[in-house]
Amino acid sequence: MPVTAQSNVRAVGDVRAAIEALQGRFGERLSMAQAVRAQHGNTTTWHPNQPPDAVVFAETTEEVADIVRVCAGHDVPVIAFGTGTSLEGQVNAPFGGICVDMSRMNRVLQVNAEDLDCTVQAGVTRKQLNTELRASGLFFPIDPGADASIGGMTATRASGTNAVRYGTMKDAVLSLTAVMADGTIIRTARRAKKSSAGYDLTRLLVGSEGTLGIATEITLRLHGIPEAIAGGVCPFTTLEGACNAVIATIQSGIPVARIELLDEVQVRASNAYSRLSLAETPTLFVEFHGSEAGVAEQSQRFGEIAAEFGGGPFEWTQNAEERTALWQARHDAYWACRGLRPGLETFATDVCVPISRLAECILETKADIERLGMLAPIVGHVGDGNFHTSVLVDMSDPADIARVEEFMTRLVERAIAMDGTCTGEHGVGQGKMKYLDAELGAAVEVMRAIKRALDPKNIMNPGKIVRI
Amino acid sequence: MPVTAQSNVRAVGDVRAAIEALQGRFGERLSMAQAVRAQHGNTTTWHPNQPPDAVVFAETTEEVADIVRVCAGHDVPVIAFGTGTSLEGQVNAPFGGICVDMSRMNRVLQVNAEDLDCTVQAGVTRKQLNTELRASGLFFPIDPGADASIGGMTATRASGTNAVRYGTMKDAVLSLTAVMADGTIIRTARRAKKSSAGYDLTRLLVGSEGTLGIATEITLRLHGIPEAIAGGVCPFTTLEGACNAVIATIQSGIPVARIELLDEVQVRASNAYSRLSLAETPTLFVEFHGSEAGVAEQSQRFGEIAAEFGGGPFEWTQNAEERTALWQARHDAYWACRGLRPGLETFATDVCVPISRLAECILETKADIERLGMLAPIVGHVGDGNFHTSVLVDMSDPADIARVEEFMTRLVERAIAMDGTCTGEHGVGQGKMKYLDAELGAAVEVMRAIKRALDPKNIMNPGKIVRI
Structure with missing residues (x-):
């Protein structure tokens, strides 16, 4: 499938000069190896590879700022890279340029357990974060299928299975440090839980895919690990019944933590890939978080709703191992499909x-x-x-x-x-x-005006989101 | 107290020509009466009155767009006005100009009960909305003290007593229609519960105080009226004890719907103004939303925490009348203070x-x-x-x-x-x-760049948020 033709016209800067300047600054942390470039010009999908001219492995916010300043000085594109698991060509380099690999910025900088927040470098992955949080009794709920980096998840406004209860990255990010197109480092907000202090730069940068600035440190809201978690699988006779059970569950106000649909084709794929033995029929995976009494009550109410729509039996468990296997299978759905x-x-x-x-x-x-x-x-x-x-x-x-x-x-x-x-x-x-x-009409022109204002040289991940 | 000197320098446009054009279009819906102007150049606080040159009562989004286009054509400031209950001079007109009174845009346009959302014109007030929603079993939780308009609440990123559980206007607004500085009408997002489709213009406009655009129609998330509501008053021996009980309650993960502190001076003021008979000591007003069993469990756990910090007895009730009197007193705290x-x-x-x-x-x-x-x-x-x-x-x-x-x-x-x-x-x-x-450093310059890009003539509520 051909990539949409890029109509972005930009003066191609002096990438050779930029690379020379960066080599002097970063030495062996700059790579022009073909394999490294190819690996950084690729996303987990059909988009063809578009490698950058060089990859720099940054270790601090100040280094990212230095890289952006060099690129700005030479009119060269600069593209941040987390784990390369985005799905829409977000890290491709259609105009070449410098890729900033964030994977070495992988430190959890601060866990403020008493405030239910933490600050991490952008290269920390979601699984790494939850491993490091375990002793605190807190967890970070946003879970796209891949073990993506927090920076990448911030950039794409990611969500996942827990979003129905805990929201998306727009809700999870309290504040962030970003390097803007001229190399300026900003912090978008302080750590207070709410603020009305001016324009919401946090949420402007969340979802901006590196086209306005590069997030280098992110302060995230955390949640207490629930006292009890119950979940299970509910098969349905028809796809329509499964969908209507979901609608009724949401409308009835049950605070479901996860409610995921797999059609019969996906169940067949997941059975094969994840060695499950589910009935090959439209199925919901559901989970409830709360007190012991709360999750039991929610599970029972959900089971009743499901039965009304031809679903069941709904078998739920608090057994952690069984739940983990189920949700790993859900997260592996993409790979299971490929296995078909x-x-x-x-x-x-x-x-x-x-x-x-x-x-x-x-x-x-x-x-x-x-x-x-x-x-x-x-x-x-x-x-x-x-x-x-x-x-x-x-x-x-x-x-x-x-x-x-x-x-x-x-x-x-x-x-x-x-x-x-x-x-x-x-x-x-x-x-x-x-x-x-088609989706946003005249609002797209407002996006273009913001892009032009904050990145007048169009060096920040050009060729993504809007053409300017 | 003197208002901060305004260093905004702007070419003062031809306000007389703008008014003439608007008179032709709006007739008697444009007022230059001294009393009307004064009423629109005032906020609920010490900021001195700064009246606009004229007030136009708009009835549709298209009319607001016409007004903005006329103002843009004559380089004249344009300031949206909801109920005039903001507290930081948001509707003052330091450079004169045209005030757009939104109070006639007071229709609830659509209630999508099955999607837990509604769309309202900006002049609808929060109490009006909840009255109109009553039959649907849904409610809109954001509650600043005043009966503010939804447009004004959107503009200031308002919150209130329920924010601890339901979030602020940044969480409540799903999408909005806005008139931008050149009169363009945009819709920031569609009605899907989440989206990663480009820059988050919804949240850029929420909190922008009419300096980037004027919100005319707002789509809001709603919530099911809880099955059970319990609440009450908990006195403390010391202010420190009350504060620490709050911290412990939040950290323990109790999903409190409201938890409000009144110090002994405020209790005295509210006793006098709202005819309460509370002990004049630091006090928490709390409320829990959930199932019958849930609110009982939460109330009990809160009572235990309060006791640890020298609080109590915590007497809670599900009686609606008693709760209403309590929260009305809380919302009247500002007026109670003035009565002191x-x-x-x-x-x-x-x-x-x-x-x-x-x-x-x-x-x-x-x-x-x-x-x-x-x-x-x-x-x-x-x-x-x-x-x-x-x-x-x-x-x-x-x-x-x-x-x-x-x-x-x-x-x-x-x-x-x-x-x-x-x-x-x-x-x-x-x-x-x-x-x-002091709070945001270099990020303020990014706000300025956005303001300049979206309002190059500096006509949208100039002299607020940032100087450009």
Whole structure:
């Protein structure tokens, strides 16, 4: 599938001069090796590789600022890289330039247990953070499938299975330190839980995908590990029943912590990949957090709702090992899909609609998949109205590519017509730029004005989100 | 107390020409009457009146866009007005110009009960909204003391007593329609519960106080009215004990819906104003939302924590009338303070600190009040680390004014030194501009760049938040 043509026109700066300056400053921490460049010009999807000219491994905020200043001085693009697990070409370098690898900025700087917050360097991954937090009794809930870096998750406004209860990165980030396009280092807010002190730069930078600034240190809200966690699997006779059970659960106000849909194709894929033995029928994975009495009450109420919609039996457990296996399987859904037919490429869609339209949107999408004869499991953070199809594509077959393109366009148009969005959590990157006008109209011009104001040379991850 | 000198230099446009154009368009809905102008150039505090040149009563988004276009064409300031209950001079017109009164835009446009959201015109007030929602079983939780308009609350990123559980306006606003500085109408997002589709314009406009655009229609998240509500009053022997009980409650993870501190001076004021008969000692007002069993469990756990810190007896009730009287008294705290010594002006401070520093910050502030011999009750949304002192000032006494200024500066410096903010919920307006550099440093320059990019003529509520 061809990448959308990039209409960004920018003066290509003197990348050779920038590299020379950076070599003097960073020595062996700058790499121009082909393999290193290729690894940094790639995302976990069908977008073709677009390597940067060099990769610098930064260790401090000040070093990131130095790199940006050099790039600004030579009009050279600068692209931050966390773990390379974004899905829309966010770290590709369509105009070359310097990639700043953040993986060595991997220290948890401060845990303020009494304030339920912590400050980390951008290269810390979500699993690393939760491991380091374990002794504090606190946890960080945002969990995209991959073990992404906190910086990358901040950049794409990531979420995951816990978002229905704990929100997304927009809610999790209390403040951040960022390097702006001229090398200025800013801190967007202080550590108070709320503030009305001027424009919300924190949330302007969350989701800006490195196009306005590079987040180097992030202060995150944490949550107490719940006293009790209960969860389990609930099979349904029909996809419609599963969707309607989700809608009823959310509308009834049960504070569900996770409620994930897997259609029968995804269950088959996950059974094979994660060695589960679930009935191959539309299924919800659910989890409740609270007191012992609370999770029992919630589980029972959910079971009753599920039964009304042809679901059940809902078997729940507080056994930690069983739960962990289940959620690992959920997080591995993408890899399970790829295992369905090795050799094919996978394209993950990411629409999100108001919950009242969820069943309609999923059923129409399922009908489209069947009509087009595609292999495309459905999986979703359905409590938020967000679901993914993992479309398997034969990149050597133009007819298959055309078919998938038709499907994707129809899916996004369907979601937008339902007052939804083309991306619930993966971000825009290169892949979703073409849909922004249809979704947001004149607001896109305001985004362009902000981009021009904060990055007048268009050096910060150019060719992503908006064309200027 | 003198308003901070305004260093904003702007070409004063042709306000006479703008008014003539608007008179042609709006007829009697444009007023230049002295009383109307004065009423619109005033906030609920000590800031002196700065009236606009004319007031236009808008009825639709398109009319607001027309007004802004006329003002842009003549380089004339344009200031949106909701209920005039802001506290930092947000609606004052230091450079004159056109005030857009939003009070006639008071329709609830859509209630999507199944999606837990609604869309309202900006002039709808929070009490009106909750009255109209009653039949739906839903409620809108954000509750500043005044019956403010949703547009004004959006503009100042307001919060209130429920924020500890339900968040602030940044969390409550899902999307909004805004008129930008050139008259363009944008919709910042669709109605999906989450989105990663580009820059977060919703949250950039929330809290921007009409300096970047005017919100005309706002889509809000709603919540189900809890099955059970329990609440009550808990007296403490010492202020320190009350503060530490709050900290322990938050840290223990009890999902308290409201937890408000009143010091003994505020209790005395509220007893007099609201005809209560509370013991005149530091006191917490608390409330729990949940199931019958849940609120009973939470109330009991809170009572145990309070007892550890010298609090109690904690008497709680599910009686709706008693609770309503209590919270009305809390919302009337500002007026109760004014009643303590009629004729004096009241200045409400608004710092917010990380919860671990709350006791320290309040105790040092209380010591300062006593040292300076001021009358200044303390009241606060302490679960968020946010508290107010309502300082009574004799505006005819320069020594009193100087003393209050010293107190305020010390309070803000204290909060910032504790990694807190000069404003938790009242906004910057004119009154807090002088503190932004100390609080946010280089980030203020980024705010200026955004302001210049989105309002190059500096016509949108000029002289607020940042000087450009």
